[in-house]
Amino acid sequence: MRTHRKITAAAATTALALGLTACGTASDPDTGGSGDGAGQGPLTVAASATPHAEILEYVRDHLAEQEGLELNVKVFNDYVLPNTATESGDVDANYFQHKPYLDDFNAKNGTHIVPVTTVHLEPLGLYSKDAGDLSDIAPGQTVALPNDTTNGGRALRLLDAHGLIELTDDAGQDATLADIADAKGLTFKELEAATVPRALGEVDAAVINGNYAIEADLKPAEDALALEDAEANPYANLLAVREGDEDDPRVALLAELLNSEEVRTFIEEEYDGSVLPAFEDATA
Known part of the structure; x- marks a missing residue:
């Protein structure tokens, strides 16, 4: 130094x-x-x-x-x-x-x-108490998301990147539920980001910010079904x-x-x- x-x-x-x-x-x-x-x-x-x-x-x-x-x-x-x-x-x-x-x-x-x-x-990662793999996330299940503009859009893009939903072609960085072209049978529960980990046992899966995941004793590198790409x-x-x-x-x-x-x-x-x-x- x-x-x-x-x-x-x-x-x-x-x-x-x-x-x-x-x-x-x-x-x-x-x-x-x-x-x-x-x-x-x-x-x-x-x-x-x-x-x-x-x-x-x-x-x-x-x-x-x-x-x-x-x-x-x-x-x-x-x-x-x-x-x-x-x-x-x-x-x-x-x-x-x-x-x-x-x-x-x-x-x-x-x-x-x-x-x-x-x-x-x-x-940002997708977590579940019950699913052991992305393929276990099925139609009819509920996914919790952060409800603020940027992290909500970030969560939707994570789901889109892993084929769990399909966003419209013009969905921007701050995508919302209205930008979902195909929800593939999933429903969504929007919550304040800090409370999403506490809801993990009440939904089938949840997209959780990294800091809140760590506070909830989750290990993103090990426990997440899907994680954002760190590059760029x-x-x-x-x-x-x-x-x-x-x-x-x-x-x-x-x-x-x-x-x-x-x-x-x-x-x-x-x-x-x-x-x-x-x-x-x-x-x-």
């Missing part, structure tokens, strides 16, 4: 230059800055419990202190509050979502959250901040630490293929 101090110094220089020329514009509500001492003190990050908070806790406990970063992790169990807390300034950043979800959330809620860097991918997957989870806070030197340092080889090794060893490193500059 020889580049840490060089990047941190550059980020700090940028932040100082902005402060001298703008004379405190971070407190101007039109700038999107936090207005509460950005670049100073602890950095508080909202995160889903698994694996996001676990990855952040690894960084906090093994990497951050030696680089001069005080990192606080605040766990949330839904997909709304981390963004609203970031928008309001209650937290400095969040780490729980992928860019399609973020884009949809901003459009629907008028928020101004922007990506900083991608960190990992959690392949747009759903890598990312570190995000309120617009205007991208150049906060604490955020720049955390982004670097999250993309470090130490974190890559931790993800690979801790999650054994159920979570995959996906390091990339999400602002590009």
